[in-house]
Structures are given as C-alpha cells and as structure tokens.
Amino acid sequence: MLLSELLKDWPCTILQGSIRRTIDGITESSKRVKKDYVFVAKKGVVSDGTTFIEEAISNGAKTLVIDRDNIDLTSIPVEVTVVLIPDSSLFISYGSAKFSDNPAEELLIIGVTGTNGKTTVSHFIGQLLKELGHKTAVIGTTGLYIDGKLTETIQNSMTTIPAEQFHPILRRCMEQQVTHIVLEASSIGLSTNRLAHCPLTVGVFLNIGMDHYAEHGGRQRYIDAKKLLIPLADQLVINEDDETCRVIGEGLSEPPIYFSRRHINGKQQPKVLLPNLGHHNEMNARAAIGALMALGYSLRAIKPHLHALRLPTGRLEKYEEAGVEVYVDYAHTPDALQAVLEALSESTKRLITVFGCGGERDREKRPQMGAVAAHYSSHVILTSDNPRTEEPSQIIVDILSGMVGFATPVEVFIDRHQAIRYAVTQAQPGEIILIAGKGHEQIQQIENQKMHFCDMEEVKKSFSYRNAKK
Template sequence: MNLKHLIDGIDIISYKGSLDKEILEITYDSRKCSKNCIYIARKGFQVDGHDYIPSAIKNGAICIICEKEIPILKEGITYIQVKDSKIAQAELAIRFYDHPSEKLKMIGITGTNGKTSISFLIGNILRQWGKKTGTIGTIGNYIGNSFYKANNTTPEAIDLQKFLSEMVKQKVDYGIMEVSSHSLALNRVRGVKYAIGIFTNLSQDHLDFHKTYEDYFQAKAKLFDMTYKANIINGDDPYGERLLRKLKDKEKVPTYSYGIKNNNCDFLAKDIQITHKGVSFILEGENLQEDFSIGIPGIFSVYNAMTAIIVALLEKVPISIIKEALEKTPAVPGRFEVINTHTPYSVIIDYAHTPDGLENVLKTIRSFAKNRIISVFGCGGNRDKTKRPIMGEIGGTYSDLCILTSDNPRNEDPLTIIQDILPGIQKTNCPYQVIENRKEAIKRALEMAQKDDVILIAGKGHETYQILKDKTISFDEKKIVKELLEQA
C-alpha cells in the first residue's frame, strides 16, 4: 500500500523524505520491523518507543512515525512527525487493513464487571442461530472455535485491526468485543464501527490509571460515540442512569435500558428465582413477556442474560433459539466455575478482582451455602491500592473464614499488598489467616474444608499464570486443586 495514501488525513506536523513508498507492514514493536515497514514510535508508561528508532531502521523500517522531531539517522528513511502517535497508529491500521469493522457486525461491551460472561452468552446465542462469530476479550480471542492468545482485554490498535481483518477473511458474521476503559482512553479502538454498544456497570477498578471515577466513566462513555444501530444500558447502575440521560440528549441511535429495580427500564426482569443450579426469570418489555433460564447462579447472571437476550432480540433471533442457547450455555472459564472435586465440600473459582465483583460472588454463594464460606483471595500489585481494604472488608463481611494470599504481585512485595488488605478485614472480626504463597493458601483451604463448606478461590479465574516480580510462572488453579486433592 502506498505511504501517501496511508497517511492521508492524519494530523501531521511535518515530514522529511519521500511519501512515494510501498508499505508492506506496520508495527509499534521495533523487533517486529521488516522490509518496507512503518515503525510507529509511541511514548509508553515505562518505555519510550522513540528510543528504539535506530533498531527499527536496522530491522527494515523505511518510514518512522513519531511525536518528537528526529534527526535524519539514515538516508532514504521517511520521518513523519505527528501530534499523537497512538491516534496515528489507529488510523493507519484501519486503512492498512481496509476498514474491517465496517464489514462485520461489531458488538462492543464495556463496564467494570460482566463483559466476558456477556460476550460468551451472545456468542452462544448467535452460533445457535447459525452465525459465525469472532470474540475478543480477557480470556483470549476466538474465530469460530479457533483460539488465539491475547495479552490485553482489548488489543493494541494494529493487532486489533489485523485480527478483525482475519475475521473478515474467515467470513465471520459478528465480532463480539470486550472494550476496556484503557483501550478507549488510549485510542486503541479509535475508528472501530460498532453496531451495538453495551454498558454493564461501573464500580471501583483501574483508579491507578484513571485517577477518578469521573475519568473512568468518561472513558467508558466514549464507546457510545462509536455505535450506529443501538445502545443497551444497565438502568439499575447509577452511572448507567447517567449515561442514559447523556445518550437521550444526543438522540444519536436507539437506546434500550434494562434492569431489575428501575421500573422505568425498557426491559425488566421479574419473578426471579435463584438456586445453586442457576437462575430463571420473566423478561418483560414492549410486546414481550417471556420466561428464560440459565444454569449459572447469581443475580449477576440475570443481568448478563438480559443483556444477551436484548442483543439477540434486536438482531431478530427467534425466542426459541435464545432460550435453547441460554439453557445449554456451559460455565464461562473462571467465572463462577464450580470445580468437580468429588469432595463433600465445593470449590468455586472466580475472576472477581474488584470490590463489586467479590461482593456479587460471595452474596450468591451465601444464598445457597449450607455451611461455611472459606474465601481465598488477594489483590494485584501495581494496581489501584485504594480498593485493597475495601476488598478485605467485603471478604470478611460475607465469609466465615478468609485466607489472604498473593494474587499477581508484579513489582510489589506480596506481603505489603496483604498488609493493605488487612484493615478492611479486621473491621469485620472475621477469622483470617495470612499465607503469602498462593498454592499453600489453596492447600490450607482444602485441608480445613468440612462437609457442605464452599471454598471460593477469587481473583485469577481463567488465568493460568502468576506474575511475580522477575518472572511469570505457570499457575492453573483448576490443575492445582486437582493435584492437591490427589496428594491428600
């Protein structure tokens, strides 16, 4: 593709060198540069891509896009200075991969909790309907049944557009995306065309990045400037109500609200029945009154199912197919996943790593637990520290025993993180133990468990690794539970 065509419309400050060049690849990683490649130098939080320009040129880059004014390092190289490299990267990627989101029906899901589960539910319904789906999210990326490893909930702009292009090549009908607040704030999804946008909720998370709830909310709200068919908003959530008012003022696309408590919502769940086996409810809306059920317990499952149902209804999926798909939905990996332990007690693994997420899961367990709840959890390092005592208080409030342990400590001392959690749990007078080694903490919970107890292992869910200060180690909690039980 010709460089002049690629950069058309990009906010350029200045350039040096020829624009008449054929470009074969674009990248933000100097190590991945190859012949006839554009290298995009970006300022990161820990490293500055401008420092790697010489390496990029050595590896074959013939064009450098950057924010700083760069001296000519080698003749024949084109240097293009832009105001914002991340925005330029997104716009270049869309052109280079030929606007793939416009050739798919994209569904974007944003919110603190529920994104992964909702994406799975929507995908199951659409596949039951005979459509081919592609999914991008926390657990990984899928095209049909093929799995592609992911490093972020929402990929970098170039990786995202490349993957969407692959969806187009493989004749995918629907692209289902978890859209993180980071990706919205950092312009990773800039220019993506979403048919439907979904807002689940907003609670404390990522304040290390966004600093305030207001910034966090405004980042999430950006998604709804990118939709063209419909918006679906949780009307029970205070920030959802605020978003509804904002979207109503714009009257850009039809917006539908859903809820359990707010009678002004377009769709309401009523006659909710929750057991340890799942939930059932009646969904009411305009010209609609239907009963649905799903084999995943918890009030959060009602919200997740409602969202997926509304998407399906907007896409004209027959109700009989929606019901069948929901009833056949398997457990989402690491989301309230009950492990088959063949023990007189139960073990549940869940990704809950926010105060709201942990509270929802523990409340659900409390609703059916016949004996004690033993919670094993910690908090991630290099992340929002203010949520740590809150997590401790929630764990202590809804558990009978807590074992505080390491999560993904990253560059922080695991025991320092635990010390931040302790004030919260100490307020509740709930018995607790501190076992920094996560495997040993899980082992201790299994050793202590009695008949009809429920052990919750929270925080990592689907993750099969643990991020330590100087390395990442294999850590699959499902396998670890099985191994510990076999050794007992």
C-alpha cells in the same frame, strides 16, 4: 500498500525521505518490526517509542512516524522516511485498520464495557448469536473464540488488544466467514484509542465500579474513558440499575435499550434466567438479551436459546472432589467479589474464601475487598495475586485493615500455591472454597518475573496431595 496511500487521508508533515515507497506492515513495537515496516514511535505509560528508533531501523523499518517535532534527524539514515503527525495513538489505530482494508466496516460488531462482567456477557452474546445461526467471534481477555472454540490466545491476556493486532484478527475472521464480532472494550483500550477506528453496531454498558482508577488518574477519568464507547456505537444497551450507567443513558440524544433486574427494554421479566449462578449472572444474561434486541431480535425469538448459555473459563468454574466444591473466579474488584460470594452463600454450606489483590493497582479497593470477604465467608485465607513490584505482605496488610471488627477467622499464606493447598487439605465434605482474583489467568507476576500459575491446576494438584496424605 504505498506509504502515500496510507497517509493521503491523514494530516501529516514529511520531515525527511519519500512517501513513494512500498510498506509491508505497521507497528508500535520495535521488536515486531520487519523489513519495510512503518514504526510508530508512540509515547507509552512506561517507555517512549523514540528510544527504540535505532532498534526499529535495525530490524527493517523504512518509515518512522512520530508526534513530537523535537527528534534529532541527524541520527536517522537519509533513506528512512520520517513523518510527523498530530497523535500517534490515533494514527496506529487508523493505519492498522487501513492496512487491513478496514474489516470493521464489513462486520457487525458488538462492544461490551463495564468494570465487571465483560467476558461473561461477551460470551453470552456470542453463544446466543451462534444459536441463532450466525458465525460469531468473541475477542477478549480469554482469547479469540469462533463459534465457542478457542482459536487464538491473546498476548498478556489483554482485554482489548492493540489496534495493530486487532484489525488483522478481524480480517482473518472475515476470511473464515465470520459475520458477527463481540469484543470486550476496556477503559484502557478505549482511552488509548485501540478501538478508535472500529465502528460498532451495538455498545453495552454493564456497570461502573472501582477499578483502574490509578491508571486513569481518578474515578471521573475512568468514567470518561468508558464513555468513549458512546460515539463508536449506533445503538446502546445500558444497565438501568447502575446509577452511573443510568446517568450516562439520560445524557444520550437517542434513547438506549435499558435492562434491569425488573425488565428488559421496558418489558417485565421477573423469572430467573440462569438458576443457581447468582444474581450477577442473571444480570449478565439480561445484558446479552438487550444486545440481541438491539440487533432486532424479539424476546420471543431469543428465549428458546437461553438454555445454551454457559459461563466462560475462570468464571465460577467448578471442580468437586471428596464432597468439597471449589470455584475459581476472576472476581478482583469489591463489587465482583461481593456478587460471587452472595451467589455461593445462598447455600447453607460453610464458605472458605482464598484471595489477594494485585500490586501497583487501586489500593483503596483492598480494604473494601477484605470487608466483603469477611462479611460473607466462614473463613478467609489471604494470599498473593499478582504483587508485581509491591511487597506482598504490605498488600495483605492493606486488605486486613478492612477486616477489623469482623469475627471471621483469617489466615495468611503469602505463597498462593500454599494458600490453595491449605484450603483444599483443610476443607471438610460439604464445604465450599472460592479462589478469587485470577480466574482464567495462566501467569503470576512477582516483581518483574512472570511465571506459569493456574488456580484450577493448583486445585487439582492440591486434591492429589490431599489424597496422597491419607
């Protein structure tokens, strides 16, 4: 593509160089720059892209795009074109879509947002669409799935991937005859314009709980970020039981499709759709049904396919040995942890909960999660999640502050490996263990180091250790 073609529909000022040059790619990462790439020097939360201009040029960038006019042009070679635009995050979205020939405009796309349940609902929608004969891709936290099969993993397990990777994935999906895309739309992804040039046929609002407040600067900004899904979608599906979502629906010019524990799109639906998987997964199934109805399918056409619904990896993922049931789940917010514990505590079995909270994230949710765990569990084992640069023991102290007044026994193992092993070796036949917080994740971040860590792998190793001790 010619640079002039990329820029012709976008407001810009050429500060230096020519736009009559061929470009071979566009990126906001200097490390991904190749020969004749456009480097968008975006200002991020942690670092500023302008500090990587020299590296980008060294790697082959022949065009720089910036949204600040205080750059020193004397340090940039004259053969490098420099373009000034109003908003770099919007431009990387626009440019990535255009460079891939706007694949989103040729696909039917469903975007799912919410504090909890995005991955499960996305996979449920994908499974129903496959059952109905559509070749479908699901893109989100756990990777890229085409017709239920994992075909690509997502770098750093990003819920909503950057636009420069997203649009090429859409193009590759089209080349494989995919017609329907289901994607997770995170608040971070929406607020950073990763989906700004991705028109949606359907947008789904699941719930608004406590998560990412610190990253957005407060609860209202978090809600405002979620609401950025609205102008992207032709039709909206909204959880009427969630007060914040219901208010969002009431403010729409066009009525959405509502789902709740009582009905789907105004039709009574009293029967449990997914027995034994908890109320929250019944609601997830209802959200998926609502999305299919937004696509024009009747409840009668959808119902015969509900038997095909399966939870994705790391969502109430079960392993059983020696009469002990172990569940690994991604629950990392108070609402999500409560939903999972409510589902598991419906049995009369003794319930052991192993969990921690992530570092550098919403501290106010830690005591709430502690209280939830103490209320529903027979025994709680506190440990590390991804402490990042925070002191793990301080995170645990924050969790413990919410457990005051409960008689539930609590033990602490800062090392997650030790916590899981202890839970497995101490559990008796007939008991249930929930290991919450990381789910599908394959890494643990301690300080600035990322190490391989998989909860389910640790569970199986712990049973081997338990058996060897006998």
